Amino acid sequence: MNMFEEFAWRGMVSEATDGVREALGAERVTAYIGFDPTASSLHIGNLLTVMGLARLQRFGHTPIAIVGGGTGMIGDPSGKSQERNLLSPEQIAVNVAGVRAQLERFLDFETAPNAAKIVNNADWLGTIDVLSFLRDIGKHFTVGYMLQKESVSRRLESADGISYTEFSYLVLQAYDFLQLFDRHGCTLQMGGSDQWGNITAGIELIRKVRAKKAHGLVWPLMKTAAGTKFGKTEAGTIWLDPALTSEYRFYQFWLNTDDRDVANYLKVFTWLDRAAIDGLGRALAEAPAAREAQRTLARAVTLMVHGPDGLALAERETAAQFGGGDDADIPAIVLAASDFAEGMATTDFMVAVSLAPSKSEAARTIKQGGFYVNDTRVTDERGKVTLADVIDGRIKARKGQRERRIVRIS
């Protein structure tokens, strides 16, 4: 099975240029994917992209990750309904460094002959002057062509419009492809299907100025069965950086995967082969409550992202949170005993342990019967938490069925 077929069965081919399949089967290809440095950490939406590069490398091809230090200054209109806020150059520099460090965990940058590379498009976008850019690159794009791009046309039809800045993005990304073609012999660009327009623009540019054929391959945008955006939860984005999303939360995200999505996720986010994934699909159909498939998914992805120690941490905390484990494995919040000398208002307590964003909300949760101290439902929203609630130096607090906190009193 060549790489294209592998991608196809994993559901990672949405559109591809003619000849990609043959090219990937016959030769050693250099391919790239872009990463937007909009944050200092990658999130699980990017993980899909990272896996694309990692798979590419395993098939003997050479992956290039391009960190968009230049294009990040502009903002890609694809898939965005509104103009983006521009980040400062300093912030982008910080983000580029963070993203680069994370990528190094997934790709092999050492082993020849197909070691991965990371490049920053600020290297060429930051140095080209306006006149050269307009003459040498801009000349190859007609406005009509650009207007036809879905990313542009949709924004034109929206109430917000599109600025000249974002309108130009397409050309910048096309120029990236040309640069990588010239510098690294890169002939394939991959990405999510929202990138198709940008990718084909690059292919066109290479054809026009170098008279060479380049390729594109995009996968479908990941959606959840429930129709929500993949990778977002109530708590926000799931980041790869454990400082932003703990190993436990990361693991839990995968464990809570909808039955209908789990097979797709296994294909995309793990290295498991077809037989293993089919087997897990059967297990899920026969014993859905066991959630064997979800468990395998959560273990595999957590191991890959956070390593064996991170996985162990996540599993210990899971055991503690959902029975059977030791409470000591749940990170405790420390509050001073003096705060409780005269009792702390329950609503203040909830805010202090971040189980409620405001006292009003805390009071509401209590009224609705959603707050528990030491597993006993609290009924008085104007009551207090006192030292009498401390058991073995700790207070257990819980909102709803799943949000738990261990508070250590010192």
Next chain:
RNA sequence: GGGCAGGUGGCGGAGCGGUCAAUCGCAACAGACUGUAAAUCUGUCGCCCCAGUGGCUACGAAGGUUCGAAUCCUUCCCUGCCCA
């Protein structure tokens, strides 16, 4: 530069002088059910308190009219469409 239409809560979108902290949908939160799933049903969904026919802040910004303004007027900022 001219004309027209707009800027309302996380999003979409009502309201167009008092009864508006603001209809409704989505998202979210709690409860029931359950498999830490989905679907469904119920409740909630600006902040604060001494919890009330309570206080405060908020309908792009700043002023003004009025007993009273998200709603009227003025200026400014921003967006879309059309014309130049």
